[in-house]
Amino acid sequence: MAISDVQEYTHLTDEEIDQLGRELDAIRAEIEESRGDSDAAYINRLIRIQRYLAVAGRLTLLLGTRSRRTRLPAAVAGGTLLALHKILENMEIGHNVMHGQWDWMNDPEIHSSNWEWDTAQPAEQWKHSHNYVHHQFTNVLGYDNDIGYGILRMAREQKWSPFTLGQPVYNALLASLFQWGVALHDLDIERIRKGEKDAKEMKRQLRQIFRKGRNQVLKDYIVYPALSGRQWRTTIVANAAANLTRNLWAYVIIFCGHFPDGAMHFTEEEIEDETRAEWYLRQILGAANFKGGRLLHIMSGNLGFQIEHHLYPDLPSNRYAEISVKVRALCEKYDIPYTTGPLHKQYGQALRTIIKLSLPNGWTSSDQPEPPTSSRPRKRRSDSERPSRIQELGAWSRGRSKERQAS
Amino acid sequence: MSGTIPWERVRRAGSKLTTPLLPDDYLTLLNPLWSSRELRGRIERVERETDDAATLVIRPGWGWRYDHRPGQYVGIGVQVDGKFQWRSYSVSSAPRRSAMKSGGRTIAITVRAMPEGFISSHLVNGLEPGTIVRLALPEGDFVLPDPPPEKLLFLVAGSGVTPVMAILRTLDRRGSMPDVVLHYSSPTEERMLFREEVERLDEKYDELQVHKLYTDTDGMLELADLDDLCPDWRERETYACGPGPMLDAITEHFEAADLEDSLHLERFSLELGGDGGEAGVITFRNTGKTVETDGATTVLEAGEEAGIGMPFGCRMGICHTCTLTLVSGKVRDLRNGDEFDSPNEPVQTCITTAVGDCTLDI
Numbered sequence: 001m002a003i004s005d006v007q008e009y010t011h012l013t014d015e016e017i018d019q020l021g022r023e024l025d026a027i028r029a030e031i032e033e034s035r036g037d038s039d040a041a042y043i044n045r046l047i048r049i050q051r052y053l054a055v056a057g058r059l060t061l062l063l064g065t066r067s068r069r070t071r072l073p074a075a076v077a078g079g080t081l082l083a084l085h086k087i088l089e090n091m092e093i094g095h096n097v098m099h100g101q102w103d104w105m106n107d108p109e110i111h112s113s114n115w116e117w118d119t120a121q122p123a124e125q126w127k128h129s130h131n132y133v134h135h136q137f138t139n140v141l142g143y144d145n146d147i148g149y150g151i152l153r154m155a156r157e158q159k160w161s162p163f164t165l166g167q168p169v170y171n172a173l174l175a176s177l178f179q180w181g182v183a184l185h186d187l188d189i190e191r192i193r194k195g196e197k198d199a200k201e202m203k204r205q206l207r208q209i210f211r212k213g214r215n216q217v218l219k220d221y222i223v224y225p226a227l228s229g230r231q232w233r234t235t236i237v238a239n240a241a242a243n244l245t246r247n248l249w250a251y252v253i254i255f256c257g258h259f260p261d262g263a264m265h266f267t268e269e270e271i272e273d274e275t276r277a278e279w280y281l282r283q284i285l286g287a288a289n290f291k292g293g294r295l296l297h298i299m300s301g302n303l304g305f306q307i308e309h310h311l312y313p314d315l316p317s318n319r320y321a322e323i324s325v326k327v328r329a330l331c332e333k334y335d336i337p338y339t340t341g342p343l344h345k346q347y348g349q350a351l352r353t354i355i356k357l358s359l360p361n362g363w364t365s366s367d368q369p370e371p372p373t374s375s376r377p378r379k380r381r382s383d384s385e386r387p388s389r390i391q392e393l394g395a396w397s398r399g400r401s402k403e404r405q406a407s
Numbered sequence: 408m409s410g411t412i413p414w415e416r417v418r419r420a421g422s423k424l425t426t427p428l429l430p431d432d433y434l435t436l437l438n439p440l441w442s443s444r445e446l447r448g449r450i451e452r453v454e455r456e457t458d459d460a461a462t463l464v465i466r467p468g469w470g471w472r473y474d475h476r477p478g479q480y481v482g483i484g485v486q487v488d489g490k491f492q493w494r495s496y497s498v499s500s501a502p503r504r505s506a507m508k509s510g511g512r513t514i515a516i517t518v519r520a521m522p523e524g525f526i527s528s529h530l531v532n533g534l535e536p537g538t539i540v541r542l543a544l545p546e547g548d549f550v551l552p553d554p555p556p557e558k559l560l561f562l563v564a565g566s567g568v569t570p571v572m573a574i575l576r577t578l579d580r581r582g583s584m585p586d587v588v589l590h591y592s593s594p595t596e597e598r599m600l601f602r603e604e605v606e607r608l609d610e611k612y613d614e615l616q617v618h619k620l621y622t623d624t625d626g627m628l629e630l631a632d633l634d635d636l637c638p639d640w641r642e643r644e645t646y647a648c649g650p651g652p653m654l655d656a657i658t659e660h661f662e663a664a665d666l667e668d669s670l671h672l673e674r675f676s677l678e679l680g681g682d683g684g685e686a687g688v689i690t691f692r693n694t695g696k697t698v699e700t701d702g703a704t705t706v707l708e709a710g711e712e713a714g715i716g717m718p719f720g721c722r723m724g725i726c727h728t729c730t731l732t733l734v735s736g737k738v739r740d741l742r743n744g745d746e747f748d749s750p751n752e753p754v755q756t757c758i759t760t761a762v763g764d765c766t767l768d769i
Contacts, residue, residue: 040489051433058424106484106491106718106728109445116427215426223423 012281012334020334021277024311027326031315035104042318043093043102043110046298050088057081058224061238065231075238082242084299087249089118091301092317098127100314119179120213125186125205133386135313139258139286140266143386146258147265149174149181150190153357155265156368160360167358171351178247183209196382249299252347257306259350260288261367262339283310284331289324289340296343297321307338431469439539440468446542448483450534451513457598460519460566461531462499466512467542473512475502475545477577478570478646478673481516482543482721484728485529491541492526493720493728497570497648497673498545499601501577517600519566543727549646549673551577555585556644560637562628562657564592564649568600570673571648575608575615584612588637592620592628592649627653630660641666648673684739684760691715692734692768700761706731706738707756715769717756724758731756736765 012020057078064074094117096102102110116123129145137143141157148154152171153164174181187205191197220239225232257263264285274282287306297304297320305320308327315323331338340346349367356364421430431442440449448465455461465483467473475481475498484493500515520528534540551574561571568591578584593599599619609617618636620628633640641664647657654672661670684702689709691697698713700706707729710717720728724742730753737748738759746762747754756767 036488038489040486048436051428051436055433055436103716103718105486105489106720107486108728118427212427215423218423219426
C-alpha cells in the first residue's frame, strides 16, 4: 500500500523529522570515526575463511570422489563447502564491498571500484541496479525495480492481469534460478519489452553478462568436472547443488528485506523535494529486519539488519548489530514502526503476499494497516528521469553510454 | 628458470579455475608474498640505526623488479588503524647484481621518526618483522649516472643521506670510487645515520673525502665556505638531499654561479615546478557535485573541499592510489606542466590541477 503522505502517517512534525535526521547523522559520524583495526581484521578474516572454504570444497570433490567408499560423503561435504563459500562471498563480502563499505581502508584489493563477485551478474550492473536504483528509490512504485523484480506483483498498486495468476510458479523459478534472475535485472526487461531501452546500452550490457556468465558456467560445469576425470558427473551435481543452495538462500534473505508485512511502498509524490531526513525515514519504513544469532547474520550478509543497511549502505556490515540498538531506540523515541521478526515468519509473510497478490485485489484482504490506494498504471522510470545519486550509497557505473551519463 | 616457464599463460589458465578471482588471490593464503595483484613486501628485519631511526629490510613479493637505480625511492604502504597510508623513502641498499643470488632479494629503506610524523614513527617503532606492507616500484631521477662522473660532490643533511648511501654502497661494491667529496650535516654525532659505515668508507678509499658537520654545536653549513671546504666544487656533479630550506639555498647558490645544470636535488615534498592551471569548475560525475577552483589547488584538494570521498595515498604523485578517470576537460601536472586531456584518461589527482572546466568519474 502506498501512503500518500509519509509524515502524516508517522505523526511527526517537520522539526521532529529534521531532528531525527540529525540523530541518524550522528550515529553515522560515530561509526565512521571509530572504524579501525578490528574492522579491517574482520573483513580480511572473512575473505580468508571464504577462500579456504572454496579451496576445501574443490579439493574434497576432486580427491574425495575417487574411491567408491568416500564418494557420497565427499560429494555432500564438497557441495556444502562450496555452497557456504558462495553464500559468504555473495552476501557478506561481495554485496558489502560493492557498496563501498570497506573503501575507507584504502586497500585496492578490497574496493568497490574493482570488486567482481562470484555470481553471474557483472559487478558494474549490480552497482547500478542495486546501489543506485534500489537503494535511493527504495520501495517507490515505478522507480524501484526491486518491487517484484519485474515478474512478481508485490504491491496492491501494481496492476493485476491474468498472467499474474502464475505468480507462485514464477516465484519458485526465480528462487531456484536466482543468480540468473539477478544477472538480467539491470537490463530492465520491462523497458526492453516496451521498446524504451537504449539499444547500444542493451548490447553492451548483454555482452558483459554473457562474458561473466560464460566464465561462471565454464568453471562449475566444464573445467572442474573435466579435472575430476571419471567422476565428472558427481562434480557437476555437487556444483549445481551448491549453486542452487546459494540461490535459494540469497532469495529468501532478499525477500525478507522489503516484502514482509509492515514494509511500506511509496509513490513518486513522496520523493519530490525529499530531504535527507525524509529519505532516512523512508528507508526505515520501507525495510524489514529479521532476528537471529551472529552466525545467521554473517551468512545473510548482515541483511537481517536491512533497516540499518538501508540507512547506512556504506558503513561496515559488522557494525550493523551495534547500530541497530541505537536505531531501534530512536524509532521508539519518535514512535516510528520498526519491522522485525524471526526469519521464518518474515519469509512466510512475503510468501503469503506473493500468493495473495496473484489474485485480483478484491478477492483478498490486505495485510497492511492502511487501506490500499487505487491501482493505476505506473510507467517504469529510466535513469534520465531519476534524480542523481546520493553519495552514501556507494559508487555505481563506469559505463559510457548516453543513458547512463545523463544521471 | 623464470625465463622458460610462460608464467603469464599459466596464470591465465589458472584463472579459469578461480574466476572471478585470480590464482594470486588463493596463493596468498599459502604465502602472502605470492601475488602480483598489488606489489607487496614482508618486513624481514628492523635494524635500529639511531634513537629515532631504523632501517627496514624488506623482502618484496611477486612482480617486483630488482632493477632500482642507486638513489631512487620506493613507496611503502602500511595499514595503520585499518587504513593503508603511503609514504616514500629512498632505498638505502645498493641494487644487487643478480636478483637470484641468495640473500640478495631484499631492499632496505631507512626511516627517521619525525616529531609529528605519525606514519614515520609507526615505521620506526611499530613494525614487527613478518608484517606485510604494500610497495610501489622505484622512481626518481636522483640517480648515479652510469658510468659515474669523474668528480662528485654530495651535500646531505639528516636523513637526506639515504639515497646517497645507496650511491656510495654501489660505488663501493664495484670497488671503483671516483673523486668524491661528501659533506654531511647532522644535529649531533649520535643522530648521524650510517656514521660508522661512512667512516669506514672514508678510511678505505683515498678518493673519498668526508666532512662531517654537527650543526647543534658548529652551526649550519654556510655555502660561502664551500670554496674552502671543496675548492673545486664548480667542477663537480653535485647531488644534494636534505631539508627544503637547505635545498633552496643550494639552488640559489648554484644558480648564482650559473651551474644549475650540474646540480641534482632530491626533495621529499611535492615540488610545484610546473605552471599552475586555470580557474574552472570541476564536476564529480556520480554525485553531480561541483567545485570552483583557482588553478592552484590540486584536484584532490578541490574534491575534498567539495566533500567527495576522494581516494588518496602519498599526496605527492608516487603511489597512484588517488588515480581517477578524467571524463572530460583538461588537467595539468603541477610538477612538470604535462597536460592530460584525452577522454576517460586516468589522472593522479594529488599532483594535477584543473585547466578550465573538467569532469571526473567519482
